[in-house]
Amino acid sequence: EKNFLETISKVKANFSLIYGQLFEGGRAELVLTDEDNPLEAGIEIIAQPPGKKQQHLSLLSGGERALTAIALLFAILRVKKSPFSILDEIDASLDEANVRRFADFLKKHAPSGQYIIITHQKATMSAADALYGVTMEEAGVSKIISVKFDEEGREAV
Amino acid sequence: EKNFLETISKVKANFSLIYGQLFEGGRAELVLTDEDNPLEAGIEIIAQPPGKKQQHLSLLSGGERALTAIALLFAILRVKKSPFSILDEIDASLDEANVRRFADFLKKHAPSGQYIIITHQKATMSAADALYGVTMEEAGVSKIISVKFDEEGREAV
């Protein structure tokens, strides 16, 4: 219980911080629906992109919602370490500028841990330490080609 | 009723044709769940990307599902003309090659009618006759810049 309150408060702090980093401004918060009853209260998400007015999450654009969810995901990962994360096209709705911000954040500030990220976005690929290409030279049969990026440059494996 | 059967048969023919064009092969069909009772039967979608085995639609990849849905959309539009279509990021799940196929199809074979297509994809933009840029120079306030492509080349409006 005490654990829960502590977790919430850490995720809360990280969410506000990471949101500000990903959106380069704006503000977002996790808010308890009942401050006097923290163990029973629900958790609301308040998000306000830079310069805009705070509104219901549903009114946010596809890309804004994705980036907000990514901020929350990273906040949780920073508090509750997960040995590895598998992220399937979480950057799909992001425009060029936001994919770059996401990729930069991933490379420089992502919570420690292993990330396996499926993507079609070049900026996200460039944030990776290793690249795995999946192909179907023969129709219907998947094959993997692995390319590692290390200090000396690319090296096909 | 006769109208319905005729519509179904035309959409069916167009769907199979357009699917083959968008996937550059493979096959897809609309199938009545009960051939002897066409007016009551449900409509199944069978889709088989090139070289693969026919499987439940749910097993298809995100991009394959999007392209299959696009083929069906165009088949319906070809049969039941709509004066205009508003398509919001229908190319979002497509990889580079598929976006190009989609854009080519849109430009050369799309059913007649007006298309207003929201996109982040460059290939789709290049299939357009006119481009409308939406920006928020002032935070929270949308503004439109219109650019037309015509025979003489780009011309900002």
Added chain:
Amino acid sequence: MYLKRLEIFGFKSFAEKTEIQFSDGISAIVGPNGSGKSNISDAICWVMGEQSIKNLRGSKLEDVIFAGSEKRKPLGYAQVSLVLDNSDGYLPLSYSEVVITRKFYRSGESQFLINNNECRLKDIQELMLDTGLGKEAYSIISQGKVDEILNSSPEQRRLIFEEAA
């Protein structure tokens, strides 16, 4: 028939009176995340008679009115006009240009016009239905919804096709 022009004022993020001249053919709407592209699609749905605020990503009716920004105050109403070229007589009206207008005030008051004549929402909805326009007619596909058509059951799909026929 085609969509000639859209005039948006006070609808969602369109705090300034905005006119978009569309050409017949293929128009691409582009821009950064959150700039207002899908809001244009919402404006078209709304002026054509969309009644469910959920389908416009809102939770209360006044969500369609510009709510203000850090620098600007909220506005008092939202207004959208859709100008349709009707030179081919596609719409059963004797005008070569048909303008559909919808206005909604924070007070909850609504106004509907066809060629500047007040009418009911029902009149606009029926006009759109008769001419096969709108979401049911496959002419509007919302963001994230392209493969929705694959999710329906065979029976649901038949109903969709029946309406389309």
Added chain:
Amino acid sequence: MYLKRLEIFGFKSFAEKTEIQFSDGISAIVGPNGSGKSNISDAICWVMGEQSIKNLRGSKLEDVIFAGSEKRKPLGYAQVSLVLDNSDGYLPLSYSEVVITRKFYRSGESQFLINNNECRLKDIQELMLDTGLGKEAYSIISQGKVDEILNSSPEQRRLIFEEAA
């Protein structure tokens, strides 16, 4: 602890025995639509104990077994092995390397192994739960589901956080 290696054979589109050596750090999986990227994510979910075939985009249990292609026959079973580096002792097992294996035959027969010792599915699921891995722990986000966390009600979200704590 990290995911060292994944061995896939007969699972969905992986008709050929496939080994993926992962590095600690950030790995990007890329490739054309339908090539098998999300199938890799499915393989990881499946070997970690996912029981709902719907969550693996299938409709019947045998959907995870390679169904064949135009040129190849279907295979008789699907097998996935997940090799975890446990040198930091994160997993409550006295091995520096932990291998989780799941095998499923068309007959409906299943086999589960931890470091080549047969076990029950339950043992794998509990091991994963204790170490905070899997979808509930936010460590696996499926395609198209990134903003799902925004859709839950405040109450649902609290439950999610309680489990995470």
